[in-house]
Amino acid sequence: MSPLVLILHLFIGATLAGVGIVILLVAGWGGAGPLAGSVAVGFGLGFPVSRAVAWAMGGK
Numbered sequence: 001m002s003p004l005v006l007i008l009h010l011f012i013g014a015t016l017a018g019v020g021i022v023i024l025l026v027a028g029w030g031g032a033g034p035l036a037g038s039v040a041v042g043f044g045l046g047f048p049v050s051r052a053v054a055w056a057m058g059g060k
Helices: 003-027 032-057
Strands: none
Touching: 003 032
16 A cells, blocks of 8 residues: 555544534534544545545545
């Protein structure tokens, strides 16, 4: 995994997790379980999205 993917994951993963948290809070699901799940999903989805962005930028 290239350093570019890891750097992108810092920002993309945090953004996806934050968006998930905002969606849950607006929907009224403010419990610890849903919020932790949202963070985990954002972290997990951050890797393939980061790889796709790095590939589109010309990195490997």
